Amino acid sequence: xxxxxxxxxxxxxxxxxxxxxxxxxxxxxxxxxxxxxxxxxxxxxxxxxxxxxxxxxxxxxxxxxxxxxxxxxxxxxxxxxxxxxxxxxxxxxxxxxxxxxxxxxxxxxxxxxxxxxxxxxxxxxxxxxxxxxxxxxxxxxxxxxxxxxxxxxxxxxxxxxxx
Ligand SMILES: Cc1cc2nc3c(=O)[nH]c(=O)nc-3n(C[C@H](O)[C@H](O)[C@H](O)COP(=O)(O)OP(=O)(O)OC[C@H]3O[C@@H](n4cnc5c(N)ncnc54)[C@H](O)[C@@H]3O)c2cc1C
Numbered sequence: 191x192x193x194x195x196x197x198x199x200x201x202x203x204x205x206x207x208x209x210x211x212x213x214x215x216x217x218x219x220x221x222x223x224x225x226x227x228x229x230x231x232x233x234x235x236x237x238x239x240x241x242x243x244x245x246x247x248x249x250x251x252x253x254x255x256x257x258x259x260x261x262x263x264x265x266x267x268x269x270x271x272x273x274x275x276x277x278x279x280x281x282x283x284x285x286x287x288x289x290x291x292x293x294x295x296x297x298x299x300x301x302x303x304x305x306x307x308x309x310x311x312x313x314x315x316x317x318x319x320x321x322x323x324x325x326x327x328x329x330x331x332x333x334x335x336x337x338x339x340x341x342x343x344x345x346x347x348x349x350x351x352x353x
Contacts (some may be wrong), residue, residue: 224254241271
């Protein structure tokens with residue numbers, strides 16, 4: 191998702207590919223800093239859209255986007271909350287490097303018992319790589335390995351402290 195000059199057309203392309211061309215492996219991006227995003231996200235969640243939620247990277251005027259980080263963060267938290275409570279949420283990509291957003295999203299998915307195969311964390315390649323690994327290890331594959339072989343807990347603990 192790029193600047194607001196392209197938000198409508200980007201969403202239109204997404205919906206056209208999905209509904210007219212039958213692509214079922216598509217998602218779209220929502221930028222938490224835009225005022226319009228709560229409504230866009232609500233509609234997309236109702237449509238069962240797979241969404242990547244980011245804060246937004248472009249310089250936008252105050253008429254369309256929250257200028258203050260605290261408000262962007264608040265809307266980010268709210269959008270995660272809204273999406274997981276929608277009637278048929280499909281899949282949410284929580285795209286952020288911000289630990290506060292990660293912790294808040296983790297608490298939200300836990301509170302609403304969102305299945306682990308219904309969301310993921312995303313970061314840009316090379317940024318916070320060790321945190322990426324920790325989050326990935328919390329996934330179902332990792333938990334299964336621990337359950338199968340409790341001795342793996344020791345290897346996991348050692349690798350955390352050796353980083
Ligand atoms: C997978 C992915 C896809 C994206 N796609 C889009 C898109 O389509 N359109 C768009 O507008 N934007 C996109 N973005 C960018 C996004 O909107 C933000 O601009 C960008 O992620 C920075 O915001 P943040 O949530 O990481 O946290 P910020 O609010 O920038 O930072 C908060 C805190 O996070 C930590 N942090 C942030 N960056 C770093 C870093 N580089 N290294 C270490 N710690 C850091 C720091 O503790 C920082 O104080 C994407 C981001 C990701 C991860």
